[in-house]
Amino acid sequence: MMIIRLLHFDWGVWLGSAAVVLAGLGAGCGEQSSTDASGRLVDAVVLGETGTHPGQFMYPRAMDVYVDDQDRTIAVIIDKTARMQAIDLADGSMVGSVLMPRFSNGMPTGVTVAVSLLDSDQMAVYVPDTHEHRVLVYSLPLVEGVDDPVFSYGVFGKENGEFVYPTDVLVMTDDAGVVDELLISEYGGNDRITRHAVVRDGDDVSLQWMGQIGIPSETVDGSDGVVALSRPQSIGVWNNAGVQELIVLDSSHHRVGRLTLGGEMDGELIEWYSNDHDADFAAMKFPYGVTVLDDGSALISEFGGNVVRRMDLASGMTIEMFGVGGRGDGELATPWASSVIDGKLVILDSGNNRLQIVGFDEAVQMAGGSR
């Protein structure tokens, strides 16, 4: 005789156990890194594709992000069709755009969103119009068809107040949040960072040349001077325990520089982090975009390395690398810029004509250029 006893099923117990297991799995996912063992981005949200229509890109080379007054997170992106598009990071749709007023020589390679130098209550976009040798300022939000900037500065040349190829604009504000200085990096035989004070006379706003940091150099050995630059493609400011430092990407020398900013020792070299500074990680190749974070680290988008590196600025050591070179999911091709907003890392995957967004430490924000 078989001994059979039918199961008296207690659904409550079983469902409860299942819930515990699933919750455990869910928690596991939440703690998961945004890259896998090879460095490939995991579960990246992809926005944009190749093309010339709104929301599409043709080799986008400049990006910055901000939160607009409707609480949307917006990326401002400039591509090689000379369009500056405002892309809603929620769905990739274009919510505003501007066509550069002139682009016969070439297109901009940088963009900065910061407080407007005309109105400290407004945000503005600063465009280093690289191949047109000037810096343009646009009010936000961007309005289609309104292509003329509200402020334009610079002409071609190598003298004071002139530019060859401007690459990045750093906007500095005073304690009251009013823009009082712009730092502008440039290359093209006049590789340097120039400083321009904002001069206000009633409603008139103008810029006044205040000097330069760095000189062009073909070599990294310092024979041309200590701050010897070759294509400073991007600059940022780091508040190092109350003391401001200028962070510069010396792209063609494949290195990151820390320089003094303000005070007696303006523009003095503190330290170079060369491309092989951190032997535990791949050498730095053509760092093109820097974003300083408020925890003392910086995101460095490497055009040549096809990776975004998070570097501890105090030590120059690499904290994490995002992405590997390639065209597939989670891979990057010649990234020019990256930013952090609302616990998300937004990477401009330029060579693949798209944005890739992955999770990031929510406690960390971008550091601003305020004094």
Place this chain on the structure above:
Amino acid sequence: MMQTSIQLGAMQVGPIEFGQPMMLVLLALTVPLTIFIARKSLAGLGKSSKVAALVIRIVALLLVVSALARPSYRDEATDVAVTVINDVSRSIPSSVQPRVDSFVDLAQEGSREPDDRLGVITAARHPIVQSSPSKFVRGIERQFIGDTEATNLAAALNQAIANRPGDAAFRILLVTDANETEGSLYQAAQQAKAAGIPIDVLPVEFEYAEEIMMESVQAPANTRVGETIGIRVVITSTVPAVGRLMLSRGGTPIDLDPAPDELGYYTELKIGRNVIRVPVAVNQPGPQLYDAVFEPIASLDDDGTTGTTIGDSLRENNNGSVITFVGSEGLVLVVANEPREAVRIEDALHAAELQTKRITPAEFPGTLPELASYEAVVLLNQSAYSFAETQQEMMRQYVHDTGGGIVMIGGPESFGAGGWIGSPLADALPIRLDPPQKRQMPRGALAIIVHSVEIPKGVFYGKQICNAAVDALSRLDLVGIVEYQGIGGTDWVYPISPVGDRTAVRRSINNLQFGDMPSFDPSLQLALAGLQNAAAGQKHCIVISDGDPSMSRGLLRQFKQAGITISTVGVNPHSAGDTNTLRTMARMTGGTYYFVNNNALATLPQIFIKEAQTIRRALIWEGEAFSPARTGVPTETMRGISGVPAISGYVVAAEREGLSLVTLRGKEEDPIAAQWQHGLGKVMTFTSDVSSRWAPDWVGWSGFNQYWEQHIRWTMRPGGDSTLRVTTENAGGRTRVIVEAFDPTGERMDFANFKARASTPDGVGEIVELRQVGPGRYEGDFDSSKPGSYVVNMQYRAPGTEGEVFEGSAQAAVIRPFADEYKSLKTNLPLLRQVASITGGRVLSADPAVSDLWTREGLTMPVALTPIWMLMAIVGIGIFLLDVAVRRVRIDPRAIVAFVQRGAHKETDRSMDATAAMRAAKVRADSRTGDDRKTRSARKFEADESIAVSSEPVALSGQEETSGPSIGKPKRAESVEDETMDALSALRAAKKRARDEYNDHE
């Protein structure tokens, strides 16, 4: 609602599709069988157990049988993609395009869903994808549209089909006048039909109300000096009109009507076809090109008075041309850079009563009919870059298709040293311009550095340039290509290695990405290292760039030290600074800087040929004078010549396999003089020169005249005493050639064997079959659908009545002045209707409001099938195990709960935090060292008094605990009596209890 449908061989149940539904029939057999068997085999179970066991068994069976029926999960797409094929060819009036744009703009506001996609392809000679189907695309865009002088709708349709998204249903919207000049839209539509793609058509309807078109200009194919020929001009008009007909000969206007002051011939046109006959006197030998142009003045009213100015829409079709060959004997074209170089050869030809015309390469004929009027062409020390690629191709056709002769005489700028390697004419030469493989020659090495070419079709041109440079190198030369690849960084895409047969290097060129390099330095470093290590005499580097990468002068100094020159090509430099970078690079290393903008792209390949030539001076042999050895081959050209004078230099080349004959040889058996027949014509090469540079002894040699007369006469196109009257007629896309042949006595010439070939504008050439259709009359035809010049060359052999053989040749030229694109004057509606009807598409009206572009009607949504048979089989097998378990295993819920709780407690133990662990460790330590150690160890084996012996059933194994974990706490014992019971007896006792309990329940 669950949807069920059965198609042939597949069955769909909801989202599941069965690939082999016949397997499901097994269910009808096995389910009743299972129930039948279960009635007996499950008889020992209680009722509820029995039902449950049966249900489980049937579910397992269902899953296993379903797995056999190949189930797949269906994921059906919901989006629709529409690709608009926008005909942008010239036949459509330009005013139509804005209407097309607004149609698409408005039409998408109708039924377009947010994720529906729009793509745009423009169609003209080539289809060009303007936007791939995407939800972002909201309207029509046209960027680069290519050549608009032809319409190939079939290619555009194929492109659209190839470009369709895999995860959306697809429609094509064809916006066109359907006047195709290439390809077959109908055939392409058949392919769309096969792929299940409906083609909606939007006919671009127009009709040229007032249009005048010159259909043809006709003249006799050949004539003689002094005759007057009648030129017929055929003009079609849609309105009565008056205008002026102008005729020019070789670009010089002819005064047709001496009465008025203006040139030209005042003409009235009626509706339909008008034929105007113009008599023209012929007074020059050679080919005569007549151009006719009709200039409309005004419309003509019924009463014969002139009306308003007429709006002739297409001016492109108001002209026509014709060529007549005016007979002359032995005209030879001599091409030389300077007159003195040609004097000696010209004297020799004049002595032989041959006429010559001497020109510089800049004056070289631009059309084949013009070139074909010469019997032979002598090229004296000419380099390839003096001639456009099209002219080089024309020379090949001149020999191969029109039977002309070419004599190529050397010099330092000629043959391989003159960039002819890889040129179209190289195929026609009796020698190979690459040096022989066995020959130990100093080699040249070339490194090419490519940077992004930021202009429309930049990558295409970039590849053309690299190919041109590589083509101009000899097979022994070394070549390498460096580029910045976005992902891979700077590297050799083709490491420095011999050119060889060029297949490997061509493959690398084809894969070039033209990446945007930030700095020249890594590329220059690679090139420098590569060239330094290359075993070559001449080393050169070419940089092609827009000039904005950064550069280090230190590197340039290293190039200079290594004797390596750099030439730079600035393609659209961004600024003066960039130009400067490139200029500096060239200046510091001794190279050349070239500036190229969008308009000068065509010159790029020429630049590279010239550049590549700088590394190939090595092909010239110069040394102590010697007499070339005469080979023993008896030829007509060497008749009576036993030996030739000494030469002190020549260009090294290799013998060609096949029918080529080498008549003079130099050092190491190099060919000096060689000859062969190529197609209908003949070619002779002489790799030394006829000047004091390399052949001073030849200039004064008594056999000079005889040698060159014999060679040049041999290459010349054969003449003949017979008379051929050749006429041509256009019939649609073909041209009919009619030959009336008379022998020297004036009798009709029968049974002639004609070898005829038509050279075509695309350079391919076509054999024309001429058949006798009557006494002395021969006819044939050839395809002449492409615009441009056609030359038909006919050579014949015919038997005479006396047993003699007549030989000779004749030529005729046909010119199609404008593309077929301009011939169609209204929309081809029937073809469009046909395309829509065979593919299940619609003919849309011009009203966008009623044209539902994204309609789902008639579309098959693409389905992605994911096989799930494995999953079903595994679940089925799992349930089968459950079936066994239900029957064999007794499960007690309370025992499970107890087990789970105990398990959870164990888990808690493991996950105990650090403090608790330390506390526990302390307690354990205390217990070992403390005063109460004895007590505790004694208590370890004592039962906790608070726990009574349970009367409840327990599981076959496991224990129950009533309180949380307590480290050091004694374990609960089964009973006081069982204190020392071993494991086996405990098991036995438990089993007994279980059995008792079971019996109680039963």
